Amino acid sequence: MTAIMDIAGVSKRFVHELDTAERIARALGARVEERTVHAVEAVDLTIASGEVLGLVGESGCGKSTLGRMVAGLLTPSEGAIRFRGADIAKLTGKAARESALKVQMIFQDPMSSLNPRLRVGTIVGEAPVVHSIVTRAERDGYVAEMLSHVGLDPEMLRRYPHQFSGGQRQRIGIARALAVKPEFLVCDEAVAALDVSIQAQVLNLFMRLRETFDLTYLFISHDLGVVEHISDRIAVMYLGRIVEEGPTEAIFAAANHPYTQALLAERPVIAPGKRQFSTIRGEIPSPLKPPPGCHFHPRCPHAFARCRTERPALREIAPGRLSACHLNEAS
Amino acid sequence: MTSPLLQVEDLCTHFFTRAGVAKAVDGVSFSLARGEILGLVGESGSGKSVTGFSILGLVDPPGRIVTGRVLFDGRDLASLDDEKLRAIRGKRIAMIFQDPMMTLNPVLRIDTQMVEAVLAHSSVSRQAALERCRQVLSMVGIPAPDERLASYPHHFSGGMRQRVAIAIALLHEPDLIIADEPTTALDVTIQAQILAEVQKLAAQTGTALIWISHDLAVVSALADRIAVMYAGRIVEQARAADVIEAPLHPYTRGLIDSVPSRNRRGSPLRQITGMAPSILNLPKGCAFRLRCPRADSVCLEAPSEVEHRPSQWARCFHSHLADARADVLA
Numbered sequence: 081m082t083a084i085m086d087i088a089g090v091s092k093r094f095v096h097e098l099d100t101a102e103r104i105a106r107a108l109g110a111r112v113e114e115r116t117v118h119a120v121e122a123v124d125l126t127i128a129s130g131e132v133l134g135l136v137g138e139s140g141c142g143k144s145t146l147g148r149m150v151a152g153l154l155t156p157s158e159g160a161i162r163f164r165g166a167d168i169a170k171l172t173g174k175a176a177r178e179s180a181l182k183v184q185m186i187f188q189d190p191m192s193s194l195n196p197r198l199r200v201g202t203i204v205g206e207a208p209v210v211h212s213i214v215t216r217a218e219r220d221g222y223v224a225e226m227l228s229h230v231g232l233d234p235e236m237l238r239r240y241p242h243q244f245s246g247g248q249r250q251r252i253g254i255a256r257a258l259a260v261k262p263e264f265l266v267c268d269e270a271v272a273a274l275d276v277s278i279q280a281q282v283l284n285l286f287m288r289l290r291e292t293f294d295l296t297y298l299f300i301s302h303d304l305g306v307v308e309h310i311s312d313r314i315a316v317m318y319l320g321r322i323v324e325e326g327p328t329e330a331i332f333a334a335a336n337h338p339y340t341q342a343l344l345a346e347r348p349v350i351a352p353g354k355r356q357f358s359t360i361r362g363e364i365p366s367p368l369k370p371p372p373g374c375h376f377h378p379r380c381p382h383a384f385a386r387c388r389t390e391r392p393a394l395r396e397i398a399p400g401r402l403s404a405c406h407l408n409e410a411s
Numbered sequence: 412m413t414s415p416l417l418q419v420e421d422l423c424t425h426f427f428t429r430a431g432v433a434k435a436v437d438g439v440s441f442s443l444a445r446g447e448i449l450g451l452v453g454e455s456g457s458g459k460s461v462t463g464f465s466i467l468g469l470v471d472p473p474g475r476i477v478t479g480r481v482l483f484d485g486r487d488l489a490s491l492d493d494e495k496l497r498a499i500r501g502k503r504i505a506m507i508f509q510d511p512m513m514t515l516n517p518v519l520r521i522d523t524q525m526v527e528a529v530l531a532h533s534s535v536s537r538q539a540a541l542e543r544c545r546q547v548l549s550m551v552g553i554p555a556p557d558e559r560l561a562s563y564p565h566h567f568s569g570g571m572r573q574r575v576a577i578a579i580a581l582l583h584e585p586d587l588i589i590a591d592e593p594t595t596a597l598d599v600t601i602q603a604q605i606l607a608e609v610q611k612l613a614a615q616t617g618t619a620l621i622w623i624s625h626d627l628a629v630v631s632a633l634a635d636r637i638a639v640m641y642a643g644r645i646v647e648q649a650r651a652a653d654v655i656e657a658p659l660h661p662y663t664r665g666l667i668d669s670v671p672s673r674n675r676r677g678s679p680l681r682q683i684t685g686m687a688p689s690i691l692n693l694p695k696g697c698a699f700r701l702r703c704p705r706a707d708s709v710c711l712e713a714p715s716e717v718e719h720r721p722s723q724w725a726r727c728f729h730s731h732l733a734d735a736r737a738d739v740l741a
Contacts, residue, residue, distance in 0.1 A: 138598035245686055246455075275454035275625065275687070280669035280680040287679060302598065309671035309680070328676070346603035348628035349672055352652035355632045357607035363568050364598065 084264060084296050085127040085150060085183075090159035092120040092145050117367050119145040121320040122159070124394070127264075132290065132297040134311030134328065136304060136343070140367055142320040144268050147300045151185040151266045163264070181211060184257035188269035190249035194241040200227070200252055201237035208259045226255040229292070231285060247278035254285065258293065268300045283310060304347045308332055316340050319367055319375040322394060326401035336403040338380045374406065382407055414485065415442040416586055416619050417466070422479035422489075424458075424465045431691045435461040435474065437643035440716070445586065446617040450634030450651065452627055452666075454687055458643040459623045463589045465489075466621075467506060468496045484586070502532040505580035509592035511572035514579065515564040522560040525579060532583055547578040552608050570601035577608070584616060591623045606633060627666055631655050639663045642698035643690055645716070649723035659725035661703050697726070705729040 096115040098106065106112045120142040127133045137143045148154045150161055152168055160167045163179050171179055187193040194203055204226055205219040214222045224234035230251040241249055250270065257265060267286070271279045287310065289295060301307050307314060308328055315325040316339065324337040335341045346357065362379040365371055371378050377387040386406050394404040424436040436458045443449050453459040464470050466481050468488060481488040483504065488496065500506075508514055516524055522544060529540040541560070548556035551574040564572060573593060580588050590609075594602040610633065613620055624630050630637055631651055638648035639662065647660040658664045665683035667673060674680050685702040688694055694701055696711040703710070709728045719730040 138600065247686060276627070276666055277454065277669050277683040278686060280671075280682040281684075283671065284679045284682060287677075304599070305670060305672040309674065309676055343599055346599050348602075348606075348626065348632055350628045350631050350655055350667055350670055352631065352655045354610075354634075354651070357603045357610065357632070363570060363601070 082129050083126040084129040084164060085125075085298070086160075086162040086165075087123055087125040087127075087146075087150065088160050088162065090120060090123045090146070090149060090156045090161060091118070092142070092149060092154060093118055093157045115368055118320050118370065119367060120149070120156075123317075123320075123322055125315060125322065125325070127296060127298060130290075130294065130296055131312045132299055132310055134307035134314040135298060135300045135317060136302065136307050136314060137317035138302060138364055140319075140364060141317040142367070143300050143317050146317070147185070147266045147268045147298060150264075150298055151183055152180050153185065177211070181207075181260045182262050183264045183266065184260065184262040185266045185268065186250075186253050186257050186270045188272050190246065190253045190273075191241065193253055194249060194256075196241050199238055199240055203241070203252060204237070204256045204259050207256070211260060213260060222259070223255075226259050227252075229258060229289070230255045231281075245278075247274055247282060250274060250282055251285070254282075254289070258289070261293075262295070264296045264298070266298045266300070269302070270299075271306060272301065272303065279306070286310060304343060305349075316343070319365065319370050321375060321404065322402075323376065323405070324401075324403045325394070326398075326403075330398070330401055336397055336401070336408070337376075337405050338382055338407075339376045342379075374404070416445045416447075416484060417443040418480075418482040419462075419466065420480045420482065422462065422465055422481065423477040424461050424470055424474055425477050426474040428473055428691075433690045434643050434693070435690060436465060439479075439640075439643075439645055441638055441645065441648060443587070443619050443621065446613070446619055447636065448613060448620040448622060448634045450630030450637040451621055451623045451640065452625065452630050452637060453640035454625055456642075456687060456690060457640040458690070459640050460591050462640070463506070463591050463621060463623050466589060467500055467504060468493075469506075498532075501528060501585075502583045503585050504587045504589065505583070505585040507573075507576050507580050507588060507590040507593045509595050511569070511576040512564065514576045515572060517564050519563075520560070521562055521564065521575060525560070525582065528579055528582055543582060544578075547581045548575070550581060550612065551575075551578045552604070553578070568601075570597055570604065573597060573605060574608070577605070577612075581612065581616070581618075585618060587619045587621070589621045589623070592625070593622075594629065595624070595626070602629070609633070627655075627670065639666070642688060642693055644698065644726060645724075646699065646727070647723075647725040649720075653720070653723050657720075657723075659719050659723060659730040660699075660727045661705050661729075662699050663725075665702075697728075705732055 094117045098114055102112045123146060135143045149156050155169050163183060168179055201220055201223050205223040208214045208222060209216055209219055223237050227234045232251050271282050274282060299310055311328050314328050314331050315322050318339050324340045335344050373389045374387040374392050377383040392404045392406045394402045397403050397408050420440050422436055422439045426433040426435055439462055451459045465476055476489050525544040526540045529543055544560060545556045548559060553559055553574055594605050622630060622633060634651045637651045637654040638645045641662050647663045654663060658667060668681040669683060683702055688698060696713050700706045700710045714726045714728050716724045716726050718724050
């Protein structure tokens with residue numbers, strides 16, 4: 081198993097800089113400070129060639145930011161993201177363009193990621209022509225082929241995005257990503273906006289394409305059911321940090337981190353009969369002011385003194401399984 | 412037997428657009444007993460929200476209720492004028508929306524909004540109104556209600572805002588709450604908190620609930636009965652456990668089977684082929700016909716709602732095939 085994507089010590093901070101009024105206020109002695117959001121904090125993750133890694137977490141946990149950095153849309157504040165051994169932030173010229181083509185992204189909302197004024201033929205066919213994958217004359221034939229790969233009628237290439245349903249639009253987004261012959265797809269909540277029956281169709285498509293094109297996925301989702309189904313391995317994020325990582329089956333059978341346990345316990349499953357929801361206390365803290373120590377400690381039923389001061393390291397608890405929890409050492 | 416709290420009879424709400432008549436709700440009937448929780452399930456465009464809006468007379472032009480009756484405690488809401496409806500809305504029937512920012516005014520403090528809602532329906536002192544607000548806020552699990560009352564909606568997180576919206580719905584101890592996708596925008600752990608509160612409140616206050624959702628999993632855990640909508644009609648309704656364990660309609664079956672957790676990991680999901688038809692241009696007969704593996708020439712007629720098993724209704728000519736379950740999805 082070779083690592084295709086290696087994320088090493090990656091952090092991303094967003095700094096809200098002071099505006100003029102705030103700078104003046106500070107000069108006059110008011111206590112105004114720059115606000116920093118630690119969206120992603122020292123994340124290490126490797127993704128093997130051909131695998132599907134599911135990245136799970138609730139809103140604001142940094143999973144999309146991490147995905148965007150992997151796709152090259154954001155640059156890390158610290159650390160390196162290496163695709164096939166090369167740090168993508170340090171590549172220049174031809175090498176940078178080629179590496180960027182190999183990693184493509186699929187977004188949650190296909191309506192805001194497809195240009196409403198372009199025909200499908202242009203949306204899907206523009207990049208391959210620009211990057212000389214096909215000639216302009218071959219474009220329509222190539223687009224038609226891509227459309228049939230994603231289960232759309234090749235005749236539709238003269239249509240505009242608004243003439244499609246939500247599920248079909250998502251397929252266009254997938255066809256656009258595939259058209260530049262990528263090896264790695266970052267799917268950011270790619271099925272979240274779809275109805276259940278359509279979601280199943282698109283998930284099936286993802287699984288089929290993985291076989292056909294030998295793809296590797298970073299599959300980002302808040303939906304545990306979806307991630308369980310499609311992923312080989314899972315990483316769980318909470319407030320910018322990875323708290324647990326391991327093979328899907330092992331995590332779903334016995335989650336180690338209290339946060340993962342809570343997520344699994346609270347996910348609604350279809351079952352006959354009412355069920356009593358029990359809740360983890362509290363809210364997700366603001367990433368502007370994360371709690372010290374373990375980020376989960378204010379909500380954790382097992383928290384003790386050490387959790388409030390010391391950040392737990394992500395340690396191996398079994399072969400291939402990592403968890404960041406002090407409880408693993410206490411016992 | 413006591414009469415039901417709410418009885419919807421043959422409700423049709425159509426939208427008269429330039430592109431044609433959209434039959435968003437087309438002959439929906441159901442009833443709801445006091446204290447009962449009904450889950451109204453369907454995909455986008457199935458008419459579940461419009462059904463909820465129609466009950467409260469909140470359908471705006473070009474839509475209107477064409478036919479049908481909405482009997483609430485014996486009175487037909489569909490025939491009441493605005494004045495009389497307003498006396499019922501918020502007092503006896505309350506609504507909770509998907510996005511709490513739709514309910515809350517962003518430029519008013521929570522106490523201003525809540526006191527206004529109290530005084531709209533009861534003549535009490537401002538002091539007593541505030542007391543009532545504090546009471547309901549702590550009922551929905553908001554810590555330090557006094558502090559929270561003096562805050563603005565943007566001070567709250569999404570989950571907290573939804574709690575405030577639920578608290579406002581509870582102000583007048585309504586007989587019925589219509590909740591339209593109230594937890595869809597929330598994270599899993601926050602959704603569980605809200606569902607736990609709702610379960611507790613429904614049990615304590617005896618309020619009946621119509622819980623509109625696309626998420627069968629949430630509804631199956633919460634509701635006493637489930638009604639499944641497809642293209643403006645209820646295609647199946649029964650007790651929640653019956654719908655989940657032994658669905659009669661192929662659409663219900665397909666919805667349940669296409670959920671990832673009901674499939675073996677990694678294997679292709681059982682899927683419903685095709686997509687929902689446009690309500691502007693429904694196929695003749697059964698609307699599900701073109702996606703249905705059971706369909707044959709009989710389905711060119713529209714099926715009526717038939718009680719195939721005791722208290723389990725479905726609109727399907729082939730419900731007897733439901734027991735041989737392998738038929739639906741390849």
